[in-house]
Amino acid sequence: MSADAPRPIRVLLAEDQILVRDSFKVLIDTTPGLTTVGEAGSGAEAVLLARRHRPDVVLMDIRMPGMDGIEATRRICADPAGSGTRVLILTTFDQDDYVHASLRAGASGFLLKHATATELLAAIRVVAAGEALLAPTVTRRLIADFLRRAHPAPATRDLGHITQRECEVLTLVGRGMSNSEIAGHLHLTVGTVKTHIGRLLAKLQARDRAQLVIAAYDGGLVDPRPR
Template sequence: MSIDGMSIDAAPHDPPPPVRVLLAEDQVLVRDSLKVLIDTTPGLATVGEAGTGAEAVLLARRLRPDVVLMDVRMPDMDGIEATRHICADPAGSGVRVLILTTFDLDEYVYASLRAGASGFLLKSATATELLAAIHVVASGEALLAPTVTRRLIAEFLQGPDLAPAVRDLNDITQREREVLALIGRGMSNSEIAAHLHLTIGTVKTHIGRLLAKLHARDRAQLVIAAYEGGLITDGRR
């Protein structure tokens, strides 16, 4: 723009602050590799490293990262218990946990989501998928790949130690029950809208009401509510 013949450049926009990531991984080589990957990616930055679950809880409370990238199997305290402590801390309501797991070995995904994790990622994921997952979780969404969600939760619900608790769904409407059931099956908003012949905006409204009524912090906990409420009982329904 110009004023009285003088050219004035518009003030540059400051870039958004990077997503702050806490690494919780007991294998040093893996942790170092993750740190290099994250710190060399624009928009992301590691703020701390933990080698045990207990250390992850302490650092999460002190550093208040946006995302904790949490391994499941760690000494002192496993990733599930660490996630439960982090997500139960009222002062850390903005801290999101992304679980790293190996499907064929770790039978903890359902328990992790119940503990408050915002999602999980298989360790076979690519670097691109990992970086995208961190951004998704940091934005407040849940990372639940539909096919993996159905496969994992259906598998874990067969175990007696992972039987779901009973969730009271009396306060939600019939349409909200339908939306919740489809969330439990791993459907995206667009898939739910097409299935129920609704607009995306209407689906988002129903999800917002479900989050409030069921006291769920994100979509991951709505998946748990669908199973605990008996809307989904196996991988076929």
């Protein structure tokens, strides 16, 4: 790599199935701009290797022997020394409980294993850039889960320190809208929406957009009752 070339995105693989893990490694290591820095076969090993290598992205399976991927995600994201590490959950299990637990543990992305190689590589780049990525159906499933609850939990987060406009933006983020959709809905520019989201991230101490979705739920901005 030349002195002027950008540093490749460093990926840690956490997957207990060796054949699957090897496939991911070949895919990543043969893709320009990406490289693997370690391989873990359990959640505990993923935490250890994340602390050792400080990867940009951990590609994390959920079901692994011993410590599962959700607990491993929680520990990696809670480590102050690893604040630059993002976790992308990759699983075959398209279930709401896993989505909720993964996002609350600090994951920046959630992708199902039936995604294509192109989608996976794009997801790694998006998450490494500090953005949040959810599989196309995930945000809608999160909302649908809240709608199905007969007795939703009351608001548990005080949002009194955000402005009215920021509240409007956060509500639409919670409903699964993209920046361009929010801009159209509120008659703003996409740049202005990005500015509001940046302020929300700072005020709510959220790592990324995925945690803003959780904040919208916790703050009671997404109405859990059927319309």
